[in-house]
Amino acid sequence: MSTEAEIREILGKVKVAAAGTTLAELNLLREVTVQPDKIAVKVASAGLSEDSRQILRQEIELALKPVLKKQTLEIEYITVPLKDLNRVKKVVAVMSGKGGVGKSLITGLCAVALNRQGYRVGILDADITGSSIPKMFGANQKIIGNEEAILPVQSRGGISLVSTSLLLTNQDDAVIWRGPLISKMINQFWDDVLWGELDYMVVDLPPGTSDAALTVLQALPISGILVVFTPQGLVEMVARKAVSMAKKMEKPIIGLVENMAYLKVPELDKKIEVFGAGHGEELAKSIGVPFIGQMPLDPALAALCDNGNIEKYQHPLLDELEKAISRS
């Protein structure tokens, strides 16, 4: 007769088709009881429609068929509060002093870098009106769920994504909400989503030091912030502003990332400093925060993002991002 641990091991690997991930990763497997005549399994129903539950029931039956001796199998769906299902170990936020410096892109790369190291990662896209995360990951499925919870969409590499554009009928539609609605949406992305077991959640903050960014810093249990800037004088100034806001909110700064630091032209074997010489390291030193590194303006990266293939990108900065976040 199989033990409870053996049954849990088998069931943990069962795929929840609706979510594109497993029962264990979603933390939906709640109770397993093994008796000589019966195996009873209790599964949380969060996020699962009637159809999804039916399909999952069949998957569970199929997975346990080889180990059922003369036992019957009883599968019961139960309601469990989301706060008991979501176990997010660390939440890091990516911030910029102003829009358009590549904050979303660095958010995406942080998630990719952590995922490559085998961590289970989610991205909460809190840049509600300028959401560009799903496009980078080539995610165009609609978010689904039930009255208990919303299910994130999985990227090809297995990163959980939640973003407003995954809720829109047309991803290119503009979101023109006012502040209170934006704040409500950000809170819902935390409270109403079945994130399950995550080692890291990376949050793409709204740009700048706006109310919306402040809302996220106040509402979510953020353990560290990365600040993205580009090597232009004014942008450096706003980077200082962003760091000062994070410090005021008493959130630790993981470090500064200098994006679009230079344009690399392999044919010329030359680095062109499009926005002038970068001095991120000096800037970080003068603000008193770590400097993580530079990302060049890379046409190959832009193309991968446009085609939804950010997960294929290779650059040494990814290792630096992963190290800085996992040390923090």
Ligand SMILES: Nc1ncnc2c1ncn2[C@@H]1O[C@H](COP(=O)(O)OP(=O)(O)OP(=O)(O)O)[C@@H](O)[C@H]1O
């Ligand atoms: N290092 C880079 N190399 C090539 N393209 C880049 C780089 N950084 C950003 N981009 C491109 O620039 C555009 C803006 O980047 P992104 O959306 O990440 O900026 P953002 O700071 O999040 O903007 P916003 O604050 O308005 O949401 C995107 O199309 C992105 O692919």
